[in-house]
Amino acid sequence: MTQLAEAARRVPLNRGRVLDAAVTLADEVGIEALSMRRLAQELGVVPMALYKHVANKEELLDGMVDTLVSEIDPPAADAPWKTAVRLRVLSARRALLRHPWARPVIETRTTATPAVLGYMDAFVGMFLAGGLSVDLTHHVMHALGSRMWGFTQEVFDDSAGRDANEHPTITVEARAAMARHMAGSYPNLFRIALAAAHDDESVVGNGCDDQFEFEFALDLLLDGFERLHERNWTSK
Template sequence: MSEHGAGRRAKSGRAPLSRERVVTAAVALADEKGAAGVTMRALAAGLGVEAMSLYNHVRGREDLLDGMVDAVFGEIELPSPAADWKTAMRDRAGSARAALRGHPWAVGLMDSRGRPGPATLRHHDAVLGALRAGGFSVAMTAHAVSVIDSYVYGFVLQELSLPFAGEGELDDVAGGILREAPAGTHPHLAELITEHALRPGYDPGHEFAFGLSLILDALRPDEAHQSR
């Protein structure tokens, strides 16, 4: 780099643009405004550059979305080769839930990209490998991944749509339902709220663990399932 270029960079106080920096900024913007809020103009403004300069690092918005989704996959822990398949799937599902809760915009995009990035491919290959190493046939591996991912993504979608974000807000919402509903009209709902949702320490995450256990306990790595 010339002295003039180095001086200009030092004067600006900003690191040079790179694909990684552009994608990282796009993920942060999406976390704040949702995927629809990630436009090339908005991203460039946040980076303090001209929009056209972004095209030196991404081909366009679709390529940018590819990178963003790949970055989220990169946050999900890979199954440990030393773990048994059930532990590996349980840990990976919990890590996926945490990553998707941190990036709510990503839930509907995770399997939508036609050009998956390296972290995405590495992730899928590791998950498939853990199941194959656990004795699953190719067909049963496909079934297992489908049902586990459907559960994880579906649970997170439902979780993100709930009208509360913590125990305090849950108490307000549930308490409001009990106060406003005519007495005795919804006994089973009232029972669930008072004896389950409003119990001290209730965490919706417990429901996630319960459902995941049902799925994992139902899966079997044996050849008998191939014909079903």
């Protein structure tokens, strides 16, 4: 094992190796624990060696998103536009499920790298190739929003409820009291909360964004886009 580690350290450091190591480390310890110092330790180099390949932590995070983009399947050739869009969105979602750190990193990016711009450009291209107008495609991209990346920015955040179930220190009586308060103060929310049955293994981040909810909303949007296209809809 020591020989393998020493051999790895002798491999010349480059940007790709730095980014791959950062992704692996974030997968293992979480994005909050990722630091330039810890990454350098994993690579067996001094921290200053990293700065020859990434200028700072923000550039490292940008590069990690680029690595994520490279894992997303390219647009399906010769597929109808709705199918091509759906397949690529679901491929992006699978990538996010593999890398739980990715959603918060994507949400905090303030600049788009060439890889991100290329990903967005290909998305626009799928709609235009399907015959949608530039005007409609502009509004379609706004409507898709974060779904382009495979997650939904949720109105409801039920992470607190899931956390309560994970902590045995919260008694059954306390949970029952919380439920009674919810039912009395917010009866409509309580009714739909009781109706929900979500698979936490398919949730990207907090909230109700499990696989069923995500695909339900995606298909609803794609069907709506198709109807607008068939009507030759225009915003002008």
